[in-house]
Amino acid sequence: MSKSISIFDTTLRDGTQGEGISLSADDKLKIARKLDDLGVHYIEGGIPGSNMKDIEFFKRVKDLHLNAKITAFGSTRRKNSQADQDDNLQRILAAGVPAATLVGKSWDFHVHTALQTSLEENLAMIGDSIAYLKSKGLEVIFDAEHFFDGYKNNPEYAAAVMSRAREAGADWLVMCDTNGGTLPHEIRDIISSLTLHLPGAPLGIHTHNDCELAVANALSAIEAGARQVQGTINGYGERCGNANLCSIIPTLQLKMGYSCIPGDSLPQLTNTARYVSEVANVNMPVNQPYVGSAAFAHKGGIHVSAILRDSRTYEHIAPELVGNKQRVLVSELAGQSNVLSKAQDMGLNLDPSSEQARKVIDKIKDLEHQGYQFEGADASLELLLREATGEMNELFTFESFKMLVEKSAGKPVVSEAFVKLKVGGETLYTAGEGNGPVNALDNALRKALLAHFPQLKDMHLSDYKVRVLDEKDQTAAKVRVLIESKNFSDTWSTVGVSANVIEASWEALVDSMRYALLGQMSPEVTDLLDLGQRGLVNH
Known part of the structure; x- marks a missing residue:
């Protein structure tokens, strides 16, 4: 035969x-x-x-x-x-x-x-x-x-x-x-x-x-x-x-x-x-066998502990055979193995027996309880782990933003954002217009940062999703915003959560730009930057 x-x-x-x-x-x-x-x-x-x-x-x-x-x-x-x-x-x-x-x-x-x-x-x-x-x-x-x-x-x-x-x-x-x-x-x-x-x-x-x-x-x-x-x-x-x-x-x-x-x-x-x-232009199901992004993803702490010893414990083939890769997810189900594996992938030194490791695990679980989800937001997770290990230099400090949304009869809605930041000791106040609040915030934030970080011109937002977390609260419900960003060589996702959709969007938006700047600053410029806060919500 x-x-x-x-x-x-x-x-x-x-x-x-x-x-x-x-x-x-x-x-x-x-x-x-x-x-x-x-x-x-x-x-x-x-x-x-x-x-x-x-x-x-x-x-x-x-x-x-x-x-x-x-x-x-x-x-x-x-x-x-x-x-x-x-x-x-x-x-x-x-x-x-x-x-x-x-x-x-x-x-x-x-x-x-x-x-x-x-x-x-x-x-x-x-x-x-x-x-x-x-x-x-x-x-x-x-x-x-x-x-x-x-x-x-x-x-x-x-x-x-x-x-x-x-x-x-x-x-x-x-x-x-x-x-x-x-x-x-x-x-x-x-x-x-x-x-x-x-x-x-x-x-x-x-x-x-x-x-x-x-x-x-x-x-x-x-x-x-x-x-x-x-x-x-x-x-x-x-x-x-x-x-x-x-x-x-x-x-x-x-x-x-x-x-x-x-x-x-x-x-x-x-x-x-x-x-x-x-x-x-069709989204692939994440759980598609062999080629989906979740095909070799592991979430439960016991599973992760086992695959770190031998991947055959929970993988039917080596993902590399079909060009895929193993992923370790971090969530409220995460054990120490999950977090350590992610930190190792990022080149971070996280001692498994340290108080630091225990605190970051507890923090992740608390954030997931609030509605955050890091399975689809690896960039936000990496920023959080870098903060926990002291390997994160903040490039700008948020001070405030304001939004103006105007609708006149017979005319389209106009959104305008005003953003106040501090970069390298300099206070910047910029305004930006957009076809919606998030677009206006994005434009205002870019206007403030591009002079200092010109590499941001190569990135753009490629997807934006909003999920209502507690429907019973109706219009007062908390929402989770997931933003996907791209540049010429990479794609990454960030997350924000708030009862205010603009605040959640801002948080995910800021994280997307913080991630885009990782490892791209010269030591001379980095030394000038203040150690700032994450944004409206400090993880």
Whole structure:
């Protein structure tokens, strides 16, 4: 039995059918290059002629000279027509691709209801279309739509569909769980039966995630004899999504002994997943297996104590194998091991037996009780630990700020902030306008600090989230603000908590700038700076 699995990526076609996902031609080209670097075998680019983006993609992708086979998607010829006269098949040929995916009906219910034609005509549509594209030199992947539902309803006809596709010369016979309702044991049993009917047939699997089983079903299919697996990066796709290649590839390669992509490419998996997420402008679930930021994150003190001795105690693989990394979270559940691990990562000297270590742990737990959450705010945590160990030189001292928000009839709201700071013994008083209070505060604070710290011009706020902590208090409720900031080389998050959303935002905003300046000041400038307070709330 061959242990090599062909990886067919349909992020650029099936993945874009997911709600909220829209990719431009440039986006598709960027992702295609990234997928090629990862080492997938097929990249399904879209439907030729269906829209201007796909037309542009197929035209420009040739210039990338990728190793992966670029594949165009289309359906079999129309009923009661000729393949060589079919517009859809002509558009596939015009795309100039080496391979085509043809979808055809394998469920007799769909043949009668959706196509409204006879079972024999459907077989002719499949055979004619595949044979025509093969005669033009294309590799043909036949996607049997609703195959498993069709097999359960009429196994003889579903098998006949595959037989006709194979006779016509299809290079791959792909079984699709289009509605995502089949269970793993059904997948295994049906494929096992099909392989008896079509021994040696080149089978593939295409699953959807409507029962949260797309990955399990794909793996079950591989075990039963499929040798191509179709899916998308991060599981993007319509309804509940497609099979997630970011879970399938490492499971096959690291746990089941199959070869999917080059071994030296596997550590690119996490970066690829996050890159596609950024281009698609979709937040990745933190708990996504293998590639999520929480996939190897540890919170409970007992767990952390164990992984510091041997990571195998609570990690099923070494995260570096897929390009991820181990993270230790600090929260109200934190034990001494968590804090010591974080301090060690930051290069801080924190004696585990010291009163200093006990105090910082107690402080973190008290702050979490107040509503702070440092799991997603590593920058605020690092500032707090540096303060506790005496390794934090404050660069500016907060004195006060004022806010003015004005709304006139028929005019947009105008926000203006006035900030008073002390930097290096000099008192600064600046004003800034913005399209909201936080934007105004950000502009005023930057105006005060840029003359002293020009590197702040390279950072910007990339995300801003507000969470109500105690809903029963309604408009008087305490809120937690999380701010994500970026510069050319790094991304970091900071947190603030208050019953006043502007105060919470200010605290997170100040922390973001304090973190941006860590390690960037010359000793001469640092010596001039006063040892100040953290901001409105002193941790």
